[in-house]
Amino acid sequence: MDYVQGFKEIMEVSGHLALATSADNKPNVRVMSHFYDADQGIVYVSTFKQSPKTAEFAANDKIAFTTLPEAATGRLVRVTDATVKKSEHSVYDLEAGFTKNNPSFAFTLKEAGPMFEVYEFHFNEAIVTMGHMQMETITL
Template identity: 45%
Template sequence: METVAAFKEIMAEQTEIALATSVEEVPNVRIVSFFYDKSKKCLFFSTFKGNEKITEFQKNPNVAFTTIPTKNTNHVRVHYAKVQKSERSVYDVAEQWIQKIPSYEENIKNAGQMLELYEIHFTEAIVILGMSSRETIQL
């Protein structure tokens, strides 16, 4: 499988990332649901307003993440990314969320006003396919 095609497939199929932050040399990692917007070349996730990770983003917007595989070991890793609050809301991207994760419709309906949308921007990704293929791609 071509690596860029594998990247697109993984980003379309996998629903969660382990998102790593670091503030004052103290790392933190958490799992968040996401979707990848191919046209904007960025990853979107939401979090509750006032959440601890928002403070971490404000102190240091540099993040890393890995997708969490569910069917096999294929995954995407990104070391150099920047997180920022989106100008859009979860309502603006509801269709994309629901298309990828149908159960997210309930989250938006019940808690949408309490959620903030964030974007992760990156230009390079490591695509790992099984145990034998690890390739870095430029986006």
């Protein structure tokens, strides 16, 4: 089983992930829209400026996330050692990526685009689950 190829396939179609952050020793998990830029090896998320999430990012840049399991196969990607940083890109720069797997984001962007900031998730390893008891850690 090719777990690197599985990683690429899962990240290509995944539109949402569960993001774990922690600030002041208080963990928090939320579901977010995202997209993966395979050429750069970066996950991008957008969030409202000055949201509680941005304060958590500023307090602790260490994060973890998992894609939501695919309904038919249960395949997912989990990353336990990532960092987050504010991107130099705007949501408009990355519109095609954000709307590819989440077409409804186009409406959100039209209505509230200037209120968004973009953040980048950087990581070197991922745990790829291809099915029941079929998982492997890969280096990217």
